[in-house]
Amino acid sequence: MGSGMGSGMGSGMGSGMQQDTLSNKSSGDIEFFIHYAPWCGYSKKALPDFEKFKNECHGTVNSNGTKCKVTILNSDLDGGKAAKEHGVKGFPTVLVKHGDGELKQFPSRDFNSLKKAADNA
Numbered sequence: 001m002g003s004g005m006g007s008g009m010g011s012g013m014g015s016g017m018q019q020d021t022l023s024n025k026s027s028g029d030i031e032f033f034i035h036y037a038p039w040c041g042y043s044k045k046a047l048p049d050f051e052k053f054k055n056e057c058h059g060t061v062n063s064n065g066t067k068c069k070v071t072i073l074n075s076d077l078d079g080g081k082a083a084k085e086h087g088v089k090g091f092p093t094v095l096v097k098h099g100d101g102e103l104k105q106f107p108s109r110d111f112n113s114l115k116k117a118a119d120n121a
Contacts, residue, residue: 028066029069030066030067030096030097030098030099030118030121031097032068032071032106032117033071033082033086034072034073034092035075035082035093036074036075036093037075037092038076042091042092042109046092046109047092049109049114050094050114052111053118054070054072057070057114057118058070062120063119064121066121092109096117098121
């Protein structure tokens with residue numbers, strides 16, 4: 001599952017941006033999959049940090065040579081398909097995949113925690 005990036009963040013909150021999409025490619029990069037729902041209060045609160053994280057980190061390479069990929073997925077735009085594929089039970093949910101290919105839930109939703117994880121991967 002690579003990032004299969006669309007050209008925008010897909011916030012669905014009036015931004016006019018496109019939905020990110022999933023692909024089945026695997027890589028040694030660190031990949032963040034951020035699932036949210038525009039009607040969810042917690043998602044609305046976290047979305048600015050998610051967008052900032054994507055803008056600052058997607059496509060960058062950290063000091064360890066690991067490339068960061070960020071995919072933001074609006075569950076309303078795909079009928080919840082990607083969330084179901086990833087086993088998401090609530091919103092927002094941040095999942096991270098390292099080079100081993102295992103998808104794990106990331107415990108934090110704030111920009112600084114996400115950035116630190118990307119920098120230290």
